[in-house]
Amino acid sequence: MSRLENFISRMTAQRDILDHVCAEVAKMEGLVLELGLGNGRTFHHLRERLPGRRIVVFDREVGAHTSSIPEAENLVLGEIRETARKFIGIEAALVHADIGTGYDDRDAVTATWLPDLIASLLRVGGFAVSGTPLDHPLLKRLPAPTSEPADRYFLCKRV
Numbered sequence: 001m002s003r004l005e006n007f008i009s010r011m012t013a014q015r016d017i018l019d020h021v022c023a024e025v026a027k028m029e030g031l032v033l034e035l036g037l038g039n040g041r042t043f044h045h046l047r048e049r050l051p052g053r054r055i056v057v058f059d060r061e062v063g064a065h066t067s068s069i070p071e072a073e074n075l076v077l078g079e080i081r082e083t084a085r086k087f088i089g090i091e092a093a094l095v096h097a098d099i100g101t102g103y104d105d106r107d108a109v110t111a112t113w114l115p116d117l118i119a120s121l122l123r124v125g126g127f128a129v130s131g132t133p134l135d136h137p138l139l140k141r142l143p144a145p146t147s148e149p150a151d152r153y154f155l156c157k158r159v
């Protein structure tokens with residue numbers, strides 16, 4: 001599979017999982033946290049799927065398309081490992097983390113802190129959607145609602 005095909009498959013799984021989860025999140029209280037604004041495509045998608053829901057977005061810097069930049073009060077700049085700590089206990093309904101790099105060694109470093117952080121941000125019954133696996137006793141992996149292969153994008157529920 002070429003990198004282009006792999007990318008398309010990952011984005012298809014991402015979209016399918018986010019669509020599935022947004023229908024569930026719409027029925028529950030709680031913030032949505034977007035870890036990694038990037039170009040803002042998934043922020044834009046979440047905003048469309050969850051109208052009226054507060055979405056707080058984290059990144060090192062703003063590099064998004066102008067149509068997809070959060071309001072200043074919902075944008076947190078800096079290293080997520082540090083900045084998101086202030087939100088621990090917020091009982092978010094959904095945390096979406098798209099901060100994988102495609103490099104196993106770098107993603108292995110992220111895996112040492114990201115699952116714990118996400119578990120402490122979510123309410124019980126809330127959802128984590130991630131581009132990298134989330135290995136944590138409080139994050140129960142769910143089958144991804146997509147026809148793409150299971151390792152493309154990951155869905156967990158906070159137990």
Ligand code: SAM
Pocket residue numbers: 035036037038039040041042043058059060061063078079080081098099100
């Ligand atoms: N989901 C986004 C979209 O649809 O446009 C793409 C996100 S992009 C793949 C990842 C973003 O996460 C980058 O903008 C990068 O700066 C940010 N990022 C990655 N690791 C980070 C960290 N540890 N702290 C802050 N930002 C981080």
